[in-house]
Amino acid sequence: MAPDKLHTEILDNLQTAILQIDTSLSVSYINTAAQALLDVSGSRVLGLPISQLFTEVNNDQANLLDAIDNISAFTKREAHLLLSNGQTITVDCAVSPVIEHDVTTSLIIEIYPLDRLLRISREEGLLSSQQNSQALIRGLAHEIKNPLGGLRGAAQLLAKELPSEDLKDYTNIIIEEADRLGNLVDSMLGSNKLLDLQMLNIHEVLERVKSLVDAETAGQIRIARDYDPSIPELEGDKERLIQAILNIVRNAMQALMDQLGPDAVITLTTRTFRQFTIGTDRHRLVCRIDITDNGPGIAKEIRETIFLPMVSGRADGTGLGLSIAQSIINHHHGLIQCSSEPGNTTFSIFIPLPAQ
Secondary structure, three states, X not given: OOOOHHHHHHHHOOOOEEEEEEOOOEEEEEOHHXXXXXXXXXXXXXXXXXXXXXXXXXXXXXXXXXXXXXXXXEEEEEEEEEEOOOOEEEEEEEXXXXXXXXXXXXXXXXXXEHHXXXXXXXXXXXXXXXXXXXXXXXXXXXXXXXXXXXXXXXXXXXXXXXXXXXXXXXXXXXXXXXXXHHHHHHHHHOOOOOOOOEEEOHHHHHHHHHHHHHHHHOOOOEEEEEOOOOOOOEEEOHHHHHHHHHHHHHHHXXXXXXXXXXXXXXXXXXXXXXXXXXXOEEEEEEEEEEXXXXXXXXXXXXXXXXXOXXXXXXXXXXXXXXXXXXHHHHHOOOEEEEEEEOOEEEEEEEEEOOOO
């Protein structure tokens, strides 16, 4: 027996994924959270065998049949479910029989996604690290820029007192190096200007980045595009978003030109995701931008820290590009994630889309 209207409204407002299946293992009810988790439409799956929604990796449905026959509940930890869209998720499952007249009439399945909890934990750690590093940098900037200003001023005064123009070469070096260090500190801090928010098409941003990279590389790196044209406009600062994405693409570009030459490919992909969590905030709709390259990958020892300032995989790198990019996306209430292995490195940018 499927839930009545009142119970349906209650179940549809739960964050826990709930399914009800009958004794033939066909779906008789699925709540909104389960539809989002399993990436299915409730109206289309009612009456379908549960195996068409998901199958458990390296297992069959014997446990479900046993729960029906023996009127017994069970819980499964860290089950790997293969969804109909080809995605595999890790979950905890609780199965409870619905009993009438000492007979099981259906099963209630509660699904708790572990991937999302682990991702939220990683994201919170990443955001916390970003905030801590920014606080540390602000403190260091204050301690560095004050004496730099004094050093620069003293060098300028000294230059006026020198008897020979040749000696001013030395004071000029002091002034230039003080300016360079001051600019480096400013880069670490990032811009302190407010975002110039406007509604924009994310593909215009990506096309601008592509044109800049094409100009820099003279077409040596092929940039492939896989856009979803149905993505609605988002609210953002166009110039800052161009800077953030360009920083990521330039990192890929430099790695590719060092290693691959004419075989180098960077792929820009856009998609939308529904009911997506960033940090602790759940969003109805987000835009995902993937920047993928076929380069050598990121060294294992720095993968967990690449978004922190001064961390770089190149000897001549400042380690600021990804930190600045993450900060810009954070200000758009989004996040950047990275996965990397030789031949496939992907930076994924998630930005919330406005409610339609």
